Amino acid sequence: MANFFVRYWKTLAITSVSITSFYLFSHYDYSQINTHLLSVLTIQAAEYERRNARKALSKNSKIQRRKDIDDDNDDEENVKDDLNRTDKSVTNIYERRFHDFASIEYNGEIYMTPMDFLESVVAERPRPRIGRRRLTDDIVNAILYSTPSKHRGSERFFRNLEDAGLISCAEYLFLWVILTKPSTQFEIAFSVFDTDGNKLVDKHEFLMSDNSQQTNTTLLRHFFGKHGHDTLKYTEFKRFMENLQMEILEIEFNGYSHGFKTISDLSFTEILLRYTNFDHDTKIIIFEKVKKHSDQQNAITFEQFKQFSTFLNNLEDFGIVMYFHKLSNKPISQAEFQRAVKISMGFELEYHIIALIFRIFDIDEDQYLSYDEFMPVMKDRLARIFHTYDDSNVSNSKFDQFKRCVRKRAKDNPIIALN
Incomplete structure (x- = not known):
């Protein structure tokens, strides 16, 4: 399910320009938007999947062989971060940024914090860190408990949460798709989720699956409540998107205005x-x-x-x-x-x-x-293409991350450098 959701939003991101052009030169009623948009997505997604089918089969074989090898690694090799090692196979630029900036892990999956997300949008490279922070069930429950409802959303939503949140890779791609779109296209994005056309989106529709068992995240909790039974109206969806765009603009502007x-x-x-x-x-x-x-x-x-x-x-x-x-x-x-x-x-x-x-x-x-x-x-x-960010020479081992972290602290604090 999670892989399907990632592929869906990756495909939507890749084809967003063609979708926009499609609507720019068409004059369909709103009632037809969902059908036509999904048709375009289906064609584009099928083409995308055909191009990558053989690559996926080959990749699965390599992953299985790699797993067999990893099972035989000694204790010294196991000190390395397995998730960081698999990150090297990610080629999509936005997925790559997700893997580079994501700082937490839960149940074998990696997630971003709200602060990770903001930094991935406005910063050239991630902060130095020593591996990823592994969360327990109790910590995740506490994080989700503190997530505000959609009625308490604001232009400081991500900044207020700081590191107290979970954002999945699929949600990250979704946020990137709408981050740079005009408000006139929010309605199209909403209609993609609203599969039954009742002007409401429930958690089932948002996840694009009939049989979904997915870890609760900050966005899911924010949109659909503690038990996941709430629904999302278009006005609420639009307000969230506008707040997100405004929050990014304020961060960028304040970073250069110095008060x-x-x-x-x-x-x-x-x-x-x-x-x-x-x-x-x-x-x-x-x-x-x-x-x-x-x-x-x-x-x-x-x-x-x-x-x-x-x-x-x-x-x-x-x-x-x-x-x-x-x-x-x-x-x-x-x-x-x-x-x-x-x-x-x-x-x-x-x-x-x-x-x-x-x-x-x-x-x-x-x-x-x-x-x-x-x-x-x-x-x-x-x-927001970062041409100057070349991560090919950036090691993902914990030891190298530790060394980069120490160098960063030494640069910020001359006393550490002297010692």
């Missing part, structure tokens, strides 16, 4: 560039350009930052307008950029934000943006 109500142009630029594959020299040139023309009187407020994030979440619609410019081999000026925003989003960005965008992405400084100068980079920003 003030605004962030500088350089900070805004740094937020954008940390998700790009620009080389070091290119980033230096961009920072110099921004610094040269920066005006402290036009510092960026949280409301402006939030508006730009709304623009990013609707990037697919804006991309259509930009693509027409590309087909006509026509670059876009600041005025035309603003008009494209107005057409596709229904609102205008602050002039200062647009000028800053051009300063960052107009590499040849011709006062125009092309599709290729802007859209690919913004898609990376939207997906």
